[in-house]
Amino acid sequence: MRKLENIPFEQLTIGAQASLTRTLTEEDLLLFAKVSGDTNPVHLDETFASTTQFAGRIAHGMWTASLISCALATKLPGPGGIYLGQELKFMRPVKVGDTVTVELEIIEINQRRKRATVVTNVINQHGKTVVKGQAEVMPATDKVIVDEYPLPEVLLKPAS
Amino acid sequence: MRKLENIPFEQLTIGAQASLTRTLTEEDLLLFAKVSGDTNPVHLDETFASTTQFAGRIAHGMWTASLISCALATKLPGPGGIYLGQELKFMRPVKVGDTVTVELEIIEINQRRKRATVVTNVINQHGKTVVKGQAEVMPATDKVIVDEYPLPEVLLKPAS
Numbered sequence: 001m002r003k004l005e006n007i008p009f010e011q012l013t014i015g016a017q018a019s020l021t022r023t024l025t026e027e028d029l030l031l032f033a034k035v036s037g038d039t040n041p042v043h044l045d046e047t048f049a050s051t052t053q054f055a056g057r058i059a060h061g062m063w064t065a066s067l068i069s070c071a072l073a074t075k076l077p078g079p080g081g082i083y084l085g086q087e088l089k090f091m092r093p094v095k096v097g098d099t100v101t102v103e104l105e106i107i108e109i110n111q112r113r114k115r116a117t118v119v120t121n122v123i124n125q126h127g128k129t130v131v132k133g134q135a136e137v138m139p140a141t142d143k144v145i146v147d148e149y150p151l152p153e154v155l156l157k158p159a160s
Numbered sequence: 161m162r163k164l165e166n167i168p169f170e171q172l173t174i175g176a177q178a179s180l181t182r183t184l185t186e187e188d189l190l191l192f193a194k195v196s197g198d199t200n201p202v203h204l205d206e207t208f209a210s211t212t213q214f215a216g217r218i219a220h221g222m223w224t225a226s227l228i229s230c231a232l233a234t235k236l237p238g239p240g241g242i243y244l245g246q247e248l249k250f251m252r253p254v255k256v257g258d259t260v261t262v263e264l265e266i267i268e269i270n271q272r273r274k275r276a277t278v279v280t281n282v283i284n285q286h287g288k289t290v291v292k293g294q295a296e297v298m299p300a301t302d303k304v305i306v307d308e309y310p311l312p313e314v315l316l317k318p319a320s
Contacts, residue, residue: 031195035188036226037311040239041239043309060226062229065225069196070196073200085247085248146201148199150319153318158313
C-alpha cells in the first residue's frame with residue numbers, strides 16, 4: 001500500500017516546494033457537480049455553456065481549489081497537518097482536457113504559533129495561472145507516515 | 161425541469177441574503193476524496209482518524225467550501241455570475257451526519273467595477289461556525305434563467 005509522509009514542523013524551511021498535476025476529465029466535472037450540488041449549466045451543459053463568454057463548459061473553481069487542498073494534505077506539509085485557511089483568486093477557466101499543476105511554496109514560518117504560510121498557485125498546460133492564492137497550515141510536529149486510503153471506483157449513471 | 165434564476169447586478173442590494181443547507185453523507189466523503197485525489201486517511205479511515213485530535217473522520221474543508229460556491233452559483237447572485245475570489249478560514253471540523261448551512265450576505269457593491277463582496281459563513285447544526293469567509297463575485301448584468309442541469313446517479317464500488 002502506498003504511504004503518505006509528512007514534513008514535520010521543525011524540518012520545514014522557507015522556500016520548500018511541492019507540486020501536483022492533474023488533467024480534468026468529463027467524470028471529474030460531473031462528480032464535482034454531484035458532490036457540491038452545483039447544477040449551474042455553465043459547468044455541465046455544453047449547448048448552454050457555448051453561449052457564454054467561456055465558449056464551453058468550465059470546471060467549478062472549487063475543483064481546482066480541491067487540488068490545492070490535496071497537495072497540502074498529501075505532500076507539503078502532508079498528513080497530520082491542520083488546514084487553517086485559504087485565499088483564492090480565480091484568474092482563468094479550466095476546461096475538460098486541461099492539465100493543471102498546483103505549485104506550493106513555503107513563504108513564512110511562525111515558530112511561536114507553529115504555523116506556516118504557503119503560496120498555492122495553479123498553472124495550466126500553457127503556463128498561465130488559473131488560480132492564485134495562499135494557505136495557512138499548522139503542520140504536525142511529529143513525523144507521520146500513513147497508508148494512503150484506497151479510492152473507490154465510481155460509476156456514473158445519467159439522470160433519468 | 162427546475163430553473164435557476166439570478167439576481168442581476170442592478171437589483172442587488174447591501175444586506176441581501178441567501179442560504180443553503182446540506183447534510184454530509186458517507187458517499188459525499190468518498191466522492192470528494194475521489195474527485196480531489198485527497199487520500200489522507202483522516203477523511204476516510206475511521207480507525208486511523210479516531211486516533212487524531214478530531215476523534216473520527218472529518219470532511220475535506222474544501223467540500224464545505226464547495227457548498228459556498230454552489231450557493232453563490234445557484235442562489236446569490238446566481239447563474240451568469242463570475243466567481244472572482246474566496247477567502248476561507250476553517251474553524252471547526254464537519255463529520256458524517258452533520259448538517260451545515262451556508263449563509264450568504266452582500267456587504268459591499270462596487271458600482272464602477274460591477275462587483276459585489278459577499279460574506280460566506282457556514283454554520284453547523286449546533287449553531288457553531290465551521291467556515292468563515294468572504295467571496296468576490298461579478299454578477300451578470302442581465303436576467304438569467306436557466307434549466308438546472310440534472311445530476312447523474314453515482315454508484316461507488318470499494319477499491320479492490
